[in-house]
Amino acid sequence: MKELWKGNHAIAEAAMRAGCMFYAGYPITPQTEVGEYLSGRMPELGRKFIQAENEMAACYMLQGAGSTGMRCMTSSSGPGFALKQEAIGYLCSNWIPTVFVNVIRWGPGLGSLDSAQTDYFQATRGGGNGDYRLPVFAPNSIQETIDLMYEAWDMAEKYRNPVMILSEAALGQMMEAVEFPEFKEGPKQSEMDWVWDGVGDRHSFNHGTPLYVDKPRRVREKIETMQENEQRWESYLVEDADYVCVAYGLPSRTTREAVDQLRAEGIKVGLIRPIMVWPFPFKAFAEIKKDVKGIISIETTDAGQVVEDVALATKKMVDGNVPVYGLYTAQKVVRPSEAVAFIKRVIAGEEKEVF
Amino acid sequence: MATLHINEERCKGCGFCVMSCPKKALSLAARPNTAGYYPAQCDDEKCIKCGICYTVCPDIVFTITED
Amino acid sequence: MAVTKSVPRLLENPHTLCPGCGHGIVFRLLAEVLEEEGYDQKTILTLGVGCCCNMNPPAWKGDVIQTAHGRAGATATGVKVGRPDLLSIAYQGDGDAYVIGLAETLNAAYRNEPITVITVLNNNFAMTGGQMSWTTMPGQVTVTSPNGRDCDITGLPIKVPEIVASFENVNYVARGTTISAAEINKLKKYIQTAVRNQIEGKGYSMVEVVSPCPTNWRKGVADCAAWMNEEVIPYYPLGELKNNNK
Numbered sequence: 001m002k003e004l005w006k007g008n009h010a011i012a013e014a015a016m017r018a019g020c021m022f023y024a025g026y027p028i029t030p031q032t033e034v035g036e037y038l039s040g041r042m043p044e045l046g047r048k049f050i051q052a053e054n055e056m057a058a059c060y061m062l063q064g065a066g067s068t069g070m071r072c073m074t075s076s077s078g079p080g081f082a083l084k085q086e087a088i089g090y091l092c093s094n095w096i097p098t099v100f101v102n103v104i105r106w107g108p109g110l111g112s113l114d115s116a117q118t119d120y121f122q123a124t125r126g127g128g129n130g131d132y133r134l135p136v137f138a139p140n141s142i143q144e145t146i147d148l149m150y151e152a153w154d155m156a157e158k159y160r161n162p163v164m165i166l167s168e169a170a171l172g173q174m175m176e177a178v179e180f181p182e183f184k185e186g187p188k189q190s191e192m193d194w195v196w197d198g199v200g201d202r203h204s205f206n207h208g209t210p211l212y213v214d215k216p217r218r219v220r221e222k223i224e225t226m227q228e229n230e231q232r233w234e235s236y237l238v239e240d241a242d243y244v245c246v247a248y249g250l251p252s253r254t255t256r257e258a259v260d261q262l263r264a265e266g267i268k269v270g271l272i273r274p275i276m277v278w279p280f281p282f283k284a285f286a287e288i289k290k291d292v293k294g295i296i297s298i299e300t301t302d303a304g305q306v307v308e309d310v311a312l313a314t315k316k317m318v319d320g321n322v323p324v325y326g327l328y329t330a331q332k333v334v335r336p337s338e339a340v341a342f343i344k345r346v347i348a349g350e351e352k353e354v355f
Numbered sequence: 356m357a358t359l360h361i362n363e364e365r366c367k368g369c370g371f372c373v374m375s376c377p378k379k380a381l382s383l384a385a386r387p388n389t390a391g392y393y394p395a396q397c398d399d400e401k402c403i404k405c406g407i408c409y410t411v412c413p414d415i416v417f418t419i420t421e422d
Numbered sequence: 423m424a425v426t427k428s429v430p431r432l433l434e435n436p437h438t439l440c441p442g443c444g445h446g447i448v449f450r451l452l453a454e455v456l457e458e459e460g461y462d463q464k465t466i467l468t469l470g471v472g473c474c475c476n477m478n479p480p481a482w483k484g485d486v487i488q489t490a491h492g493r494a495g496a497t498a499t500g501v502k503v504g505r506p507d508l509l510s511i512a513y514q515g516d517g518d519a520y521v522i523g524l525a526e527t528l529n530a531a532y533r534n535e536p537i538t539v540i541t542v543l544n545n546n547f548a549m550t551g552g553q554m555s556w557t558t559m560p561g562q563v564t565v566t567s568p569n570g571r572d573c574d575i576t577g578l579p580i581k582v583p584e585i586v587a588s589f590e591n592v593n594y595v596a597r598g599t600t601i602s603a604a605e606i607n608k609l610k611k612y613i614q615t616a617v618r619n620q621i622e623g624k625g626y627s628m629v630e631v632v633s634p635c636p637t638n639w640r641k642g643v644a645d646c647a648a649w650m651n652e653e654v655i656p657y658y659p660l661g662e663l664k665n666n667n668k
Contacts (some may be wrong), residue, residue: 022503048503053529057496060489060526064468064500064510067487072500090490189505196501198464198508200485357426369442369636371643375603392441409427410603413439413446419427 002177007142007167008033010178011101014149015073016045019186020099022065022072024050024058026080029113030169031103034075055080059087059098066096069195071153071186075101077169078111078119082127088162089128095194097156099149100134100164103172106300106331114331115170117249120305123164124278131216133223135230136278137165138248142176144275150181155230157187159222160194166277168300170250170333226279233281234273237263241270243343244288246310247298248274250333255298258339269343280309285317292318294346294353296325298339304328304354311355323353356422357404359397366394366416372408381408430457437481442643444600444633445473445542449482451610452511452540455617456484461509468498470514470523472549474542477513492523495530498537509620512539516557517547520582527582531626534591538616539628541582544635545654552638556580559653564638579657583630587664593625595664599632599655601647612662624667632658 005013012034015023023042025035035051042049052058058074065072076084081102091098102123106116123136135155139145148165156163189195195202236256238244247255252273262269272284288295295314297307307326314322327334327342345351366388372395373381380401383393395408395416409417430453439445456462465484469475471491478486489497498512512519512530519527519541530537546564547553553566557579561570573579587595594616598609609631616627632654634646641649 022500024500050499050503050533052496053525056490056493057526057529060493060496061500061503063489064487064497064502065504066500068466068501068504068508070504072504086490087493094487196466196485196487198466198485198505200479200483365436367441369643371442374644374647404425406425406427407603410606411447411600413441413443413450414436415429415433415446415450417427418429419425421426 002179004175005142005178006033006175007145007172008103009037010142010146011075011149011167011172012037012041013180014146015099016041017181017183018071018150018153019184020047020071020073020153022048022070023074024052024061024072025074025076026052026055026058028077028080030105030172031075031077031101033172034101055083056087059084059091062098063087063091063094063096066091066098067094067196069187069189069192073099073101075103077103077105078107079109081119081122085127086129088126088134089130089132091162092132092134093130095160096162097153097160098162099152099156100162101167102164103167103169105169112331113169115168115250115300115333116331117168117251117300117306118302119166120277120299120301123166124280131219133226133278134161135159135163135226136276137163138274138277139165139167140249140252140273142171142174143178145171146178146180153186159226161222166249168249230276231279231281231283232275233284234275235284235287236271236273238270238272238287240268240289242268242293243296243346244270244272244292245296245298245339245343246272246274246306248277248306251298251300251329254334254336255339257336258343261336261340262343267347280313282313282316285313288318290319292322294323294325296327296343296346298327298334300330300333301328302330307354324355325351326354358420358422359399359402359404360418360420361395361397362416362418363388363394364390365414366392367414368392368394369413371411371413372417375407375411377405377407378403430454432456432462432483434483435480437476439473439476440637442634442636442646443473444544444631445476447600447606448540448542448631448633449477451606451613455610455614459617459621461617461621464507465509465511466501466505468494468501468510468512470494470512470518472515472518472547474513474515475549492518493526494518495523495526495539498539499530499535502535502537509617510537512537514539514541515548516541516543517555520580521556528585531586531592531628532589534589534593534625536620536623536625538620540613541628541630542633543630543658544633546635546638548635548638559657581658583628583663586628591625592664593666594619594627594662596662597630597632597658597660599650599660600634601650601655605660619667
């Protein structure tokens, strides 16, 4: 039976169902409820909660626990994630599975509490030093957040890599009717063949072993494998579309409404909704017809971030000459009427392409 | 009967043992090891196998065995 | 009079620390204590960033996590959460633990995390070439205090074990040195007490070690010892600062 749950509470409970045994975090609006919920729920379940002194310390606690194979996570928002960038790099460097949740608010700096997608580059390009990638989930509903959280550690452990779930302020604060899956556990630490275990023979970072020495090749192999196997998207009315919108998260819901409105007027518009934004779903663009007239990225940023991946995908999979447009709605989720108006301006030749 | 062993290749010639030996049995050799350091050497007649050289050595150059 | 001495298994491979560096002695004491307590294969060592990085494998034959500069207090906390049955030991220099990592070091102690923290104090940032640390003595010349440290504008040498000892719950805090065989023997007891505390589940321990840095002090070992006796040790008193087990 479905129940009405607040997004941040649902993220937290879903993590419990998925087998998370340790949470470390620091309060930051608009995601503080994740930690607040877990501060009571985890002791109930015999699991560990630590309110860390800052967002960096939270991540390094994850490095410690994650190295032993324990399922662990943290959550934060933009400014907290800025602090975490070095740590994410260390976790990638040491091949430690962990789960991160960013309930994005508009930035940079202190920013504001408006719901936004302004950490897209931070999540998908990475702000830490070195060459690394994270699988990044991008749910657009609370139910989808629960479902993706439920498989987050499976993906993290499959690749021995941190993974991130992007939520946003509105998605974290709103309530929707959801259902939770049953509780499941992660693998036993004693059965994991790569963990730090007090002896030091199992994982490949000790004793100058090949994994350490051969890192660049193995990193590339891992990244290319993730790119090939983990693209995930939803297509809506793309096949015959003259104009295809690309939107993830909450904007994808209102954009879909805009697509429906335009279709009702006989305008052939479609929508590609990335469900993972890294790896970006290039394969989705193979469904677009070759004589498509334009691709439109609709995103809650100031100056366009997702649009760059949209342009690359268009070049790679459709045609480099197809114009790519961007509707950037900064501090608010796009309204269907706004999207409709923009798309009509594109059709009328009144909008300048970005790429 | 105990024997002091000196692993010359581990020695970096810091001289802490020379300074610490209560019997002044230790000195640095004139010939360098393969790393270019002048390793510790022991005048066995003075050495009482007290183990202080082991205690102060940062590189575990000294071992003592019971024969 | 004769004793037997052998190379601890954990340190069978030689390390690349400088001649006369105190770290080599501290690591040996730690190896001896772990082997004597039967925990050499039940310990995860978390290394900070600095000269202690020399003790990544192959130099240390146990389990090692290399964490980010300053953050070992947090990482070691997480290790203990993940494997409470193992020993979690953080090993850091003074730059790592008391400057960039001051927040994480103090907070792990403040929460009385059941870990052991070993810090090696040598009055400079040694690995990066001898810059001023918060433990640099007044008037001491370093590469970022070329006219001698002016404590009026940079602060007096910091005494972190004293701050940690002021936290009510913390179990054990001690300060030792590697300056002589007698002091090294006392230091071993401090490390042993700290390790036993953790085995017995008694809460947070810290052992700070006042150590020479011949390379960056530009002094031979004898002059290092003399300077430590004259300047550093009078300022940083040795002994057990806190022992909640008595």
